[in-house]
Amino acid sequence: MGTIGPWWQSARAPWRGGGLALPSRCAICQAWPAQPVCDACVARFAPPVPRCTRCALPVPAGVACCGACVREPPVLAQCIAAVAYTWPWRGLLARFKFQAQPGWDRPLALLLRSSSGAEDLLHEADAVLPMPLSRERLAERGYNPSWQLARLLAPQRADTGLLLRIRHSAPQSTLPRSERLRNLQGAFALEPLRAAQVRGRHLLLVDDVMTSGATLHSAAQALRQAGAARVSALVFARTEAHMDDAVHAHEADAP
Ligand SMILES: [Zn+2]
Numbered sequence: 298m299g300t301i302g303p304w305w306q307s308a309r310a311p312w313r314g315g316g317l318a319l320p321s322r323c324a325i326c327q328a329w330p331a332q333p334v335c336d337a338c339v340a341r342f343a344p345p346v347p348r349c350t351r352c353a354l355p356v357p358a359g360v361a362c363c364g365a366c367v368r369e370p371p372v373l374a375q376c377i378a379a380v381a382y383t384w385p386w387r388g389l390l391a392r393f394k395f396q397a398q399p400g401w402d403r404p405l406a407l408l409l410r411s412s413s414g415a416e417d418l419l420h421e422a423d424a425v426l427p428m429p430l431s432r433e434r435l436a437e438r439g440y441n442p443s444w445q446l447a448r449l450l451a452p453q454r455a456d457t458g459l460l461l462r463i464r465h466s467a468p469q470s471t472l473p474r475s476e477r478l479r480n481l482q483g484a485f486a487l488e489p490l491r492a493a494q495v496r497g498r499h500l501l502l503v504d505d506v507m508t509s510g511a512t513l514h515s516a517a518q519a520l521r522q523a524g525a526a527r528v529s530a531l532v533f534a535r536t537e538a539h540m541d542d543a544v545h546a547h548e549a550d551a552p
């Protein structure tokens with residue numbers, strides 16, 4: 298990369314495609330040779346978008362916080378998303394999550410890290426916590442995509458043993474909205490021997506997909522109740538539909 302990069306690099310920190318030898322074609326446009334996603338597709342499909350600092354939904358340029366978050370501030374002090382959860386990212390994430398292609402973790406982590414404000418948040422946080430999966434879900438998938446991202450984003454401070462998913466809740470997408478928040482109550486807890494470690498600290502949650510934020514908010518609440526001074530989140534992809542009610546209606550889980 299030269300000193301003068303593509304236009305989007307002025308707003309998005311340098312993206313170096315993951316530095317991987319494989320695959321050799323861009324997964325989006327099939328350009329060859331390319332890193333997992335080529336520079337042109339990052340510029341086209343992951344442009345820097347002004348987002349609400351609390352819920353990561355798009356806002357007009359110059360606006361820090363959306364109306365919903367002003368009216369009812371969410372438990373997350375800050376939330377940063379890299380891309381919209383739409384084509385082509387939705388399909389790429391599905392490959393990352395469900396088709397045993399964990400090699401995608403590095404390019405996705407780099408893209409997330411290059412999002413505006415992400416580097417600062419990673420620097421400020423005392424610990425970086427991947428959103429835990431229940432034992433059943435982990436057994437089903439074989440690995441936790443959030444952990445793959447967290448350990449690349451913060452190798453020294455990623456901590457998988459502090460926040461626990463203690464209950465295997467029904468997939469959020471199968472439930473009516475009114476039952477979704479209840480479905481998550483008591484879903485998260487802190488490792489009892491380490492609960493005192495969150496007191497007064499800034500904890501950063503990492504997840505691959507955020508839809509309404511109900512799952513993230515439930516985890517953040519457990520941390521705040523245990524005395525965390527501040528809980529923030531970094532998510533790779535953010536659902537942008539239902540913008541008016543998404544965060545506050547506590548809607549769906551990641552699929
Ligand atoms: Zn491409």
Ligand SMILES: [Zn+2]
Binds near residue numbers: 350351352353354365
């Ligand atoms: Zn907001």
